[in-house]
Amino acid sequence: MKQTIIEEIKRIEAAEEVTIWYAVESGSRAWGFPSQDSDYDVRFIYTRKPEWYLSVQERRDVIEYPIDDLLDVSGWDLKKALMLLRKSNPSLIEWLLSPIVYQKKGKLAEELLAMVREHISLRGLIYHYLHMARGNYRDYLRQDHVKIKKYFYVLRPIFACMYIETYGTEPPILFSELLAQPNIPVEVVNEVNSLLNRKLAGDELDWEPRSDILNAFITSQIAYFEEAVSAVDCGKPVGYDKLNDLFRRYVNQSATN
Structure with a gap:
């Protein structure tokens, strides 16, 4: 190709x-x-x-x-x-x-x-990724049964926000590099790796019960960055x-x- x-x-x-x-x-x-x-x-x-x-x-x-x-x-x-x-x-x-x-x-x-x-503008980047995470979470992951693959489209921007805040630079593109951050809880990493392995193996990850571990992590991070973003450097x-x-x-x- x-x-x-x-x-x-x-x-x-x-x-x-x-x-x-x-x-x-x-x-x-x-x-x-x-x-x-x-x-x-x-x-x-x-x-x-x-x-x-x-x-x-x-x-x-x-x-x-x-x-x-x-x-x-x-x-x-x-x-x-x-x-x-x-x-x-x-x-x-x-x-x-x-x-x-x-x-x-x-x-x-x-x-x-x-x-x-x-x-x-690190502030602008966090606003962008926060908006993406918040919108996808609201639209796809709040029901009892959710499209599991949508977790990647919420977690990736949240991990990007975390990377920007921790390292003060643009986040990497590869999801695996974002997931390797040491400040992501182990139980979240394990849950994500399980989904990622299934996805890469060809599992369509369609409708399934939501992950309480991931939902709790997502909601806490969204709430945190909604407060923290205003203090981030906006650049020149x-x-x-x-x-x-x-x-x-x-x-x-x-x-x-």
Whole structure:
């Protein structure tokens, strides 16, 4: 499948007349717990030729190619990516940290990640992950019988909040690395590992009685971070001069590709 994805990236470059600097896997495959039927969520950052940006009319800054049930490919123009970087956008940060890289040209990814780490809003990241955990918990895990696989979509953002608070930096992408934090209670780790082993073995983890151990942990952590988040560093956004310099350098390189 990797070769198919690489060929699709090349096809998009030619069809759209863009340079794709960085393309990665996102979602459950990058997190390390795909289901048997998980699709491939490919995300990328690109630039166009310099003259494309010299336009009176507004133009789309995304490319989207939902190809089939197995492959979903989309990307952001570098200009859009830089504006989102300035806001410590969690999706962009996760792309930059993805362990599955399909294409990488130049040093763009490294430069973007360095900017993230210098100007990151840890408070903004915790707000994002807390909102995700709270919403998924409310919608899926409060009944007597729940869809067990939804625990991963609540626990991952909670573990991310814990990592940010403990280490003062962006959380890793792999779920196994988040779960390895020493401050997670042993009974929670054991319960999660049991579910994770079943999921990776192909068990669909459909409707089952909820886990009181996990629910108690989730509710306590949500309540804690609702109070603690306001004290977390909010960072200082990267300046526009720095963003413009990087943007122009890579657009100018697109002219020669």
